[in-house]
Amino acid sequence: xxxxxKLTATLAEQQTLNQYETVAHDGQTVxxxxxxxxxxxxxxxxxxxHARAQIRIAGRYLHRFEQLQQTADNVMSLTDIREAAFxxxxxxxxxxxxxxxxxxxxxxxxLEKASxxxxxxxxxxxxxxxxxxxxxxxxxxxxxxxxxxxxxxAQALKVRPHDGAxxxxxxxxxxxxxxxxxxxxxxxxxxxxxxxxxxxxxxLLAGRVPF
Numbered sequence: 005x006x007x008x009x010k011l012t013a014t015l016a017e018q019q020t021l022n023q024y025e026t027v028a029h030d031g032q033t034v035x036x037x038x039x040x041x042x043x044x045x046x047x048x049x050x051x052x053x054h055a056r057a058q059i060r061i062a063g064r065y066l067h068r069f070e071q072l073q074q075t076a077d078n079v080m081s082l083t084d085i086r087e088a089a090f091x092x093x094x095x096x097x098x099x100x101x102x103x104x105x106x107x108x109x110x111x112x113x114x115l116e117k118a119s120x121x122x123x124x125x126x127x128x129x130x131x132x133x134x135x136x137x138x139x140x141x142x143x144x145x146x147x148x149x150x151x152x153x154x155x156x157x158a159q160a161l162k163v164r165p166h167d168g169a170x171x172x173x174x175x176x177x178x179x180x181x182x183x184x185x186x187x188x189x190x191x192x193x194x195x196x197x198x199x200x201x202x203x204x205x206x207x208l209l210a211g212r213v214p215f
Contacts, residue, residue: 007043008060011036034071040064058125059132065118066138072111080107082115082141086153087180089144097147119145133164137173153177168197172205 014033044061047054066082073079080088085107094100104112122138140156143149157177160170175190195202 007040055125055128058121062118062121062138065114069114086144131163133160133167133170136160168194
């Protein structure tokens with residue numbers, strides 16, 4: 005928890021990301037992320053039934069994946085990868101894995117860990133809205149479709165209708181679906197909830213939305 009609080013404070017002090025970045029990946033932020041993962045792995049070694057540790061480590065694995073992608077040879081965000089997988093309609097899991105191996109290599113393991121821990125967290129506590137958001141991002145790993153993604157986002161909104169991060173994710177998915185007014189509605193609510201997603205929202209919209 006101390007590491008998480010320090011990471012949140014560090015992110016708040018940093019400059020807003022530019023439109024080509026998804027997460028901060030400077031040395032200090034990476035070090036804090038790795039420390040958080042190490043601590044959470046220790047928690048779960050001793051207590052696998054710790055629901056909050058399960059959902060926190062899922063989020064940190066996703067955060068670490070995005071950090072690594074910022075400096076990868078093939079720079080693709082998780083959203084880019086998911087949408088490309090949906091569009092490709094792979095005939096089997098083996099075909100998907102071959103493509104992921106070429107696209108992101110060993111970093112696929114971070115996504116698989118995040119998916120596994122998200123499911124474990126929701127099994128222990130079905131009210132974690134961010135757990136459904138994570139599974140919406142990762143459902144392509146198990147052959148999910150855009151319909152699967154939408155169902156997870158809908159469930160997240162049911163259990164956490166006023167959560168800023170959930171509202172941010174719902175807005176992002178509305179944009180991908182081409183529904184700009186719906187996205188703006190979600191993002192207005194999200195922005196007023198505060199949190200680190202405010203900077204993500206500014207970075208996402210900067211230079212892309214006309215005045």
